Amino acid sequence: MKRPASPRRPTIREVAARAGVSHQTVSRVINADGYVSDATRAKVLQAIGHLKFVPNGIARSLSSRRSHTLGVVSNDISDHSFAEMAAGAELEARRQGFYLIIGSVEDGSPDDEEAYLRLMQQRRIDGLIVARPRLRRSSLRVLAAIAESIPTVAIASRVEALKLHSVDIDNRGGGRLATTHLIENGHRAIATITGPLDWPSAQARLEGTREALRDAGVEAKLAVASTGEWGVEAGRSAMAELMRSGDRFTAVFAQSDLLALGAIAELQARGLSVPGDMSVIGYDDIPVARYMSPALTTVRQPMNEVGATAVRLLTQELAGPSPSGRKRRRHQLVDVSLVVRQSVAGPAQAGRSRRG
Amino acid sequence: MKRPASPRRPTIREVAARAGVSHQTVSRVINADGYVSDATRAKVLQAIGHLKFVPNGIARSLSSRRSHTLGVVSNDISDHSFAEMAAGAELEARRQGFYLIIGSVEDGSPDDEEAYLRLMQQRRIDGLIVARPRLRRSSLRVLAAIAESIPTVAIASRVEALKLHSVDIDNRGGGRLATTHLIENGHRAIATITGPLDWPSAQARLEGTREALRDAGVEAKLAVASTGEWGVEAGRSAMAELMRSGDRFTAVFAQSDLLALGAIAELQARGLSVPGDMSVIGYDDIPVARYMSPALTTVRQPMNEVGATAVRLLTQELAGPSPSGRKRRRHQLVDVSLVVRQSVAGPAQAGRSRRG
DNA sequence: GAAGAAAATGTGACCGGTCACCTACCGGCC
DNA sequence: GGCCGGTAGGTGACCGGTCACATTTTCTTC
Numbered sequence: 101m102k103r104p105a106s107p108r109r110p111t112i113r114e115v116a117a118r119a120g121v122s123h124q125t126v127s128r129v130i131n132a133d134g135y136v137s138d139a140t141r142a143k144v145l146q147a148i149g150h151l152k153f154v155p156n157g158i159a160r161s162l163s164s165r166r167s168h169t170l171g172v173v174s175n176d177i178s179d180h181s182f183a184e185m186a187a188g189a190e191l192e193a194r195r196q197g198f199y200l201i202i203g204s205v206e207d208g209s210p211d212d213e214e215a216y217l218r219l220m221q222q223r224r225i226d227g228l229i230v231a232r233p234r235l236r237r238s239s240l241r242v243l244a245a246i247a248e249s250i251p252t253v254a255i256a257s258r259v260e261a262l263k264l265h266s267v268d269i270d271n272r273g274g275g276r277l278a279t280t281h282l283i284e285n286g287h288r289a290i291a292t293i294t295g296p297l298d299w300p301s302a303q304a305r306l307e308g309t310r311e312a313l314r315d316a317g318v319e320a321k322l323a324v325a326s327t328g329e330w331g332v333e334a335g336r337s338a339m340a341e342l343m344r345s346g347d348r349f350t351a352v353f354a355q356s357d358l359l360a361l362g363a364i365a366e367l368q369a370r371g372l373s374v375p376g377d378m379s380v381i382g383y384d385d386i387p388v389a390r391y392m393s394p395a396l397t398t399v400r401q402p403m404n405e406v407g408a409t410a411v412r413l414l415t416q417e418l419a420g421p422s423p424s425g426r427k428r429r430r431h432q433l434v435d436v437s438l439v440v441r442q443s444v445a446g447p448a449q450a451g452r453s454r455r456g
Numbered sequence: 457m458k459r460p461a462s463p464r465r466p467t468i469r470e471v472a473a474r475a476g477v478s479h480q481t482v483s484r485v486i487n488a489d490g491y492v493s494d495a496t497r498a499k500v501l502q503a504i505g506h507l508k509f510v511p512n513g514i515a516r517s518l519s520s521r522r523s524h525t526l527g528v529v530s531n532d533i534s535d536h537s538f539a540e541m542a543a544g545a546e547l548e549a550r551r552q553g554f555y556l557i558i559g560s561v562e563d564g565s566p567d568d569e570e571a572y573l574r575l576m577q578q579r580r581i582d583g584l585i586v587a588r589p590r591l592r593r594s595s596l597r598v599l600a601a602i603a604e605s606i607p608t609v610a611i612a613s614r615v616e617a618l619k620l621h622s623v624d625i626d627n628r629g630g631g632r633l634a635t636t637h638l639i640e641n642g643h644r645a646i647a648t649i650t651g652p653l654d655w656p657s658a659q660a661r662l663e664g665t666r667e668a669l670r671d672a673g674v675e676a677k678l679a680v681a682s683t684g685e686w687g688v689e690a691g692r693s694a695m696a697e698l699m700r701s702g703d704r705f706t707a708v709f710a711q712s713d714l715l716a717l718g719a720i721a722e723l724q725a726r727g728l729s730v731p732g733d734m735s736v737i738g739y740d741d742i743p744v745a746r747y748m749s750p751a752l753t754t755v756r757q758p759m760n761e762v763g764a765t766a767v768r769l770l771t772q773e774l775a776g777p778s779p780s781g782r783k784r785r786r787h788q789l790v791d792v793s794l795v796v797r798q799s800v801a802g803p804a805q806a807g808r809s810r811r812g
Numbered sequence: 813g814a815a816g817a818a819a820a821t822g823t824g825a826c827c828g829g830t831c832a833c834c835t836a837c838c839g840g841c842c
Numbered sequence: 843g844g845c846c847g848g849t850a851g852g853t854g855a856c857c858g859g860t861c862a863c864a865t866t867t868t869c870t871t872c
Binding site for chain 2: 109152154155156157158159161162167176177178180183184186187190191194199200201202204206212215218219221222223224245249332358361362365368386387388391393
Binding site for chain 3: 843844845846847848849850851852853854855856857858859860861862863864865866867868869870871872
């Protein structure tokens with residue numbers, strides 16, 4: 101732990117000495133706060149320029165007890181949805197003068213989750229965003245400790261036990277939207293491929309699907325295949341399973357675009373055309389969705405909006421110490437929208453429906 | 457700037473008081489450094505547990521003059537390559553006990569570049585990674601100032617002016633690899649769709665392509681179409697342009713998978729089959745590449761390895777004060793590999809080749 | 813022209829750790 | 843017995859800012 105050899109950076113006091121003022125005046129200048137005459141300001145600025153002074157953010161944080169940093173503990177940001185969320189959060193954070201420390205936890209090394217939380221606790225972040233659909237038990241007590249002292253927002257995570265703010269996609273609405281679109285296209289026998297059901301979002305989308313079918317008031321059948329992952333392979337094998345099951349259906353709602361991609365691959369491999377023989381609707385609107393063949397009809401969820409909202413929730417609480425003293429936890433749902441492309445059509449002619 | 461209302465966290469001195477030792481002893485315990493008897497350690501640990509003490513990383517950094525933070529200023533991490541790079545860097549950083557502050561600069565708001573650099577300067581990062589293929593002029597002086605005092609690595613960026621370390625994909629080798637694969641499949645008239653030529657990587661891949669053709673010693677023609685972006689739309693219109701040009705060719709090397717996707721879309725829209733009528737090879741190996749139809753033959757570049765290498769370069773320099781005093785800048789190239797799938801075949805029969 | 817408010821600036825403590833240095837005890841060896 | 847080295851622990855300064863408060867100067871106002 102030897103000191104770095106590089107020449108020490110100038111401090112506020114050295115600037116002060118050079119400008120012939122007190123260190124406090126320099127502080128006033130760099131923070132543009134308090135009374136400073138134009139002449140003095142000019143002198144100080146000149147000294148700053150000459151010494152190439154850059155204020156030390158660390159000292160600042162220590163003294164002001166504000167790190168101006170928000171922590172994000174998220175699922176692996178190789179997943180496009182989470183990457184978008186992080187990007188949205190970052191943009192909004194910067195707009196508000198905050199920095200983000202992003203901890204991206206891979207499925208492979210779940211210990212990182214707790215490690216990141218502890219880390220952020222040490223770094224004295226001003227606020228925390230948790231985007232972990234499957235939060236670990238063991239992390240819960242650390243999270244609780246953090247949430248006790250700083251504002252915390254949960255994204256797409258099930259942490260009712262802790263009284264956190266939360267932001268989420270309206271997954272139930274999304275499930276309903278997708279399903280309704282299929283119904284409106286005339287489908288009465290529908291299959292759905294869900295994501296892992298221990299993800300709140302998968303569960304909620306499935307509920308939305310059920311609701312839509314019920315609300316439609318039509319006699320409609322639902323075949324459900326659940327997966328352990330959201331990826332293409334899972335979609336493919338789920339589709340294969342549905343075909344094997346003998347259930348009859350004319351449209352498939354896959355709860356992610358990747359699942360849809362896998363489903364379509366499986367269908368096409370069996371010589372079925374989409375949407376000619378089978379309609380497919382996805383969820384996420386990943387960038388390539390519009391370039392798939394057929395171009396994928398899907399549900400777009402503005403994940404960057406989710407991230408931005410979470411940041412806003414935090415900064416609001418940080419700015420105003422919750423007016424009138426009450427500290428209510430807030431829940432926000434972000435709306436989704438339907439993106440109609442080419443993968444959904446009317447049901448195949450009766451004669452062409454296949455079985456087994 | 458009022459103090460946060462939440463109860464102050466306990467400090468090292470309070471722990472010391474409770475354990476009946478000096479603050480320095482507590483410091484020794486939490487850093488597992490120096491001599492502490494087992495009995496004392498136990499007392500201290502108990503006090504820590506009781507007070508829920510968490511060391512203040514900020515105070516630590518200020519005092520030790522080490523932030524244990526590396527900064528990354530990168531292109532927008534919605535771009536999968538950069539996201540992977542960031543993920544690789546992060547993993548390696550954590551492994552070495554460093555944290556990452558990632559600044560993702562969108563094309564839309566290029567001012568962020570400089571803003572991030574300044575920010576990191578303030579935060580006293582221990583090392584910097586710059587992954588900006590198109591670095592702005594105006595950022596250069598800030599970057600120079602930073603690089604003067606802390607280790608800095610450039611990724612895929614052209615900053616010869618500054619004497620930085622660098623890590624990069626072997627783009628020239630990648631271009632050669634892709635092109636050679638086409639040649640080995642019998643193609644003699646090849647087209648390439650490059651990315652924006654002000655990206656060093658696009659330039660280098662093109663050079664690799666030219667080299668491969670030259671080295672093959674065969675009479676081979678190259679048609680070049682350059683784009684302003686790496687996306688699907690650009691690929692599509694570049695392909696259209698190539699078709700219009702009247703040049704004849706039997707294979708296309710697109711410098712990104714998205715460009716390839718667009719090219720294939722355009723070909724298929726014109727009723728041509730890939731690889732039946734035209735072979736296409738991409739670059740990047742994005743996740744969906746293997747699920748495209750046809751599954752895309754492409755060049756895989758281990759971007760996470762690039763990120764990890766950059767971090768290693770930094771931490772090495774931070775650990776050892778460059779043995780024997782000399783501070784040589786280091787350049788590392790990361791190898792790429794060919795991923796053979798279904799989008800490349802032999803050249804179409806002469807009779808089927810089309811023109812104009 | 814006196815008094816008070818506003819403007820401009822200075823002083824020293826403090827944030828919560830680490831660093832450098834000091835003291836004290838113990839055992840071994842000459 | 844004296845000296846040495848290893849072990850265990852303490853003391854106060856310091857990192858580079860901000861905070862609270864004191865002080866001086868300038869401007870209003872009556």
